[in-house]
Amino acid sequence: MLATETHPETPGGMSSAEWGERTDHRRRLKTSDRLLIDRATRGFGVLQGKWKVHLIVAMARGIQRPSRLHACLPGISKKVMTDCLRGLERDGLVTRQIYAQVPVRVEYSLTPLGWTITDAIVTLSEWSKHHSGDVTRARSEYGLRGMETDEILHARLTA
Numbered sequence: 823m824l825a826t827e828t829h830p831e832t833p834g835g836m837s838s839a840e841w842g843e844r845t846d847h848r849r850r851l852k853t854s855d856r857l858l859i860d861r862a863t864r865g866f867g868v869l870q871g872k873w874k875v876h877l878i879v880a881m882a883r884g885i886q887r888p889s890r891l892h893a894c895l896p897g898i899s900k901k902v903m904t905d906c907l908r909g910l911e912r913d914g915l916v917t918r919q920i921y922a923q924v925p926v927r928v929e930y931s932l933t934p935l936g937w938t939i940t941d942a943i944v945t946l947s948e949w950s951k952h953h954s955g956d957v958t959r960a961r962s963e964y965g966l967r968g969m970e971t972d973e974i975l976h977a978r979l980t981a
Contacts, residue, residue, distance in 0.1 A: 865939075865942065868913050868915070868939070869939070869943075871906060871909070873895065873898050873902060873903065873906045874906050874909070874910060875943055876895050876898075877891060877895070877903070877906055877907060877910065877916075878910070878915065878916075878932065878936065878939065878940060878943065879940075879943065880894055880895065881916065881930060881931060881932050881936070882932060882937070882940050886929040886930055886931050887927075887928070887929055887930075888900075888903070888904075888907075888928055888930065891903060891907075891930070907930055910936070911930075914933055914935045914936075915932065915933060915935055915936035915939060916930050916931065916932060916933060916936055917930070917931055917932075917933050918930050919931070
């Protein structure tokens with residue numbers, strides 16, 4: 823059907839193109855919602871990765887030396903830790919201080935910007951504390967519904 827033709831189901835004799843534009847407009851998110859999503863996505867991007875939150879929390883607790891950070895995070899390799907610290911430094915959350923002594927001493931610490939993200943981490947932790955049971959139940963129920971659907975489909979196919 824051409825855009826200029828009238829679709830039999832469109833109200834008021836609108837063309838399909840006009841109806842499509844009207845319904846697309848209704849389905850779009852508001853600008854404020856798109857901005858909220860974009861900002862949240864960028865925020866999660868800063869924390870993306872298995873170890874960044876661990877490192878931020880450890881530094882917030884006063885651990886600054888790379889050897890101590892590595893020791894308190896079992897399972898992280900030195901290379902991965904260094905990459906994560908560099909990423910946090912690049913994003914302005916962490917600063918690295920090198921002391922000219924023998925042997926060279928390096929310390930990492932949270933910047934004022936890094937300290938602000940600890941509030942978001944605590945808030946997300948609190949949310950998880952209060953709702954992780956709900957999420958676990960929902961996942962379990964979803965899995966059961968999926969199994970029921972599979973059984974129904976299997977029964978129909980084998981009948």
